[in-house]
Amino acid sequence: MHNMALREIQPLEENDWNTLVDDLEKGQTKEQTAFLQEALKHAESMPTAEY
Amino acid sequence: MSEKIDFTKVKRARLTKTTPGIASFKNKEQSMVDFIQKEALADQEKKIGITWVWIYDDKILVGFISLAMFSIDRKEIPSEKRGKYPYSTIPSLLIGQLATHDEYECNGIGTSMINFALSEAYKSSQTIGCRTVALHPLENAIKWYEDHTPFKLIKRKEKLDIMYFDLLTKS
Numbered sequence: 001m002h003n004m005a006l007r008e009i010q011p012l013e014e015n016d017w018n019t020l021v022d023d024l025e026k027g028q029t030k031e032q033t034a035f036l037q038e039a040l041k042h043a044e045s046m047p048t049a050e051y
Numbered sequence: 052m053s054e055k056i057d058f059t060k061v062k063r064a065r066l067t068k069t070t071p072g073i074a075s076f077k078n079k080e081q082s083m084v085d086f087i088q089k090e091a092l093a094d095q096e097k098k099i100g101i102t103w104v105w106i107y108d109d110k111i112l113v114g115f116i117s118l119a120m121f122s123i124d125r126k127e128i129p130s131e132k133r134g135k136y137p138y139s140t141i142p143s144l145l146i147g148q149l150a151t152h153d154e155y156e157c158n159g160i161g162t163s164m165i166n167f168a169l170s171e172a173y174k175s176s177q178t179i180g181c182r183t184v185a186l187h188p189l190e191n192a193i194k195w196y197e198d199h200t201p202f203k204l205i206k207r208k209e210k211l212d213i214m215y216f217d218l219l220t221k222s
Contacts (some may be wrong), residue, residue, distance in 0.1 A: 006147030043170035049062035
């Protein structure tokens, strides 16, 4: 086995977990919604190659 | 000093043994160079992480991103303190590594790679549970994410910080 290379996310403590869950309950911000729409358009328009 | 590039000559590809520019990839973080040169393909062959590369002019590797299915987990919390969310994990797409070639920064490559990650996660979330795109940012990369993306930050005491993007669009 080689060394772990991906930066895994370590389990969250109670306070951090609750902060995250409370935030997710609100859903996306308007800024995130707009950013995601642009991301979908951009990713779709970019060519995928093979090397 | 960054070199300006013609973005229409940039292509995205899955990492292979014959991907151009791997040996000449430069980044201030040696761990990023080691990852793309020594570890990424091994992870990919085991289906642990898939690395996508951004190639300029069919010869220069200007950036890469590694993606993996993952979950954000909570440590053991007494049931009375768990709040409204009943599960102990949040299914997510992990950005396991992301780096741009030092000489090609400020060309929109990082944003393009984030766009791809969000797009893949969003498409997957139509068929498989996937609520966020998440990562542990390098300390010196947090400002970049804050300036260029609406990822949210959870600062953690004596632990690596977390950044995440919620995929749930309000209807």
